[in-house]
Amino acid sequence: MTSTPTIGVLALQGDVREHLTALAAADAAARPVRRPEELAGIDGLVIPGGESTTISKLAALFGLMEPLRAAIADGLPVYGTCAGLIMVADKILDPRSGQETFGGIDMIVRRNAFGRQNESFEAVVDVTGIDGGPVEGVFIRAPWVESVGADVEVLAEYGGHVVAVRQHRVLATSFHPELTGDHRVHELFVDGVRAAG
Numbered sequence: 001m002t003s004t005p006t007i008g009v010l011a012l013q014g015d016v017r018e019h020l021t022a023l024a025a026a027d028a029a030a031r032p033v034r035r036p037e038e039l040a041g042i043d044g045l046v047i048p049g050g051e052s053t054t055i056s057k058l059a060a061l062f063g064l065m066e067p068l069r070a071a072i073a074d075g076l077p078v079y080g081t082c083a084g085l086i087m088v089a090d091k092i093l094d095p096r097s098g099q100e101t102f103g104g105i106d107m108i109v110r111r112n113a114f115g116r117q118n119e120s121f122e123a124v125v126d127v128t129g130i131d132g133g134p135v136e137g138v139f140i141r142a143p144w145v146e147s148v149g150a151d152v153e154v155l156a157e158y159g160g161h162v163v164a165v166r167q168h169r170v171l172a173t174s175f176h177p178e179l180t181g182d183h184r185v186h187e188l189f190v191d192g193v194r195a196a197g
């Protein structure tokens with residue numbers, strides 16, 4: 001692959017523009033993806049936060065559920081943030097009825113785990129594989145990872161809970177790094193996409 005991979009941002013809901021900006025800063029060619037045809041030609045995909053129940057519904061409506069499941073199973077590198085982490089989980093502990101995921105990481109996640117009382121906060125998180133000190137994570141009604149399978153790497157914990165994981169080419173964080181102007185998590189993902197090519 002060339003040194004500038006093309007990375008899609010799933011544009012059904014969420015911080016699409018901020019992810020496009022962060023990916024461009026991490027030296028990727030980034031573009032929104034809404035329709036199954038737009039999956040062609042991408043080297044990786046970011047799934048933004050938002051509301052996982054809505055993303056699940058919209059993905060089904062746009063005909064993206066099966067193509068994306070197949071692409072991930074086939075090795076497409078994906079980075080999911082917050083609701084995006086939920087979308088790449090093989091299992092949700094507390095799904096809404098009918099809520100589905102794309103899967104990709106052998107883990108069980110708990111939605112809204114950090115609690116409604118404290119719905120949104122920022123915290124510094126040490127992420128394995130990221131140099132130069134901890135990253136500032138923005139947690140917005142964030143999930144945590146309840147348990148992981150043997151092939152899943154835990155990259156970060158916060159408050160005793162797993163908040164960043166990777167399995168093969170799929171990376172996921174409970175927090176939003178696209179809101180801070182620090183692009184190191186996106187760089188970690190883009191480096192992984194280059195290595196996969």
Ligand SMILES: NC(=O)CC[C@H](N)C(=O)O
Binds near residue numbers: 050053141
């Ligand atoms: N900021 C977010 O992405 C919130 C995730 C949301 N609580 C969900 O269950 O999908």
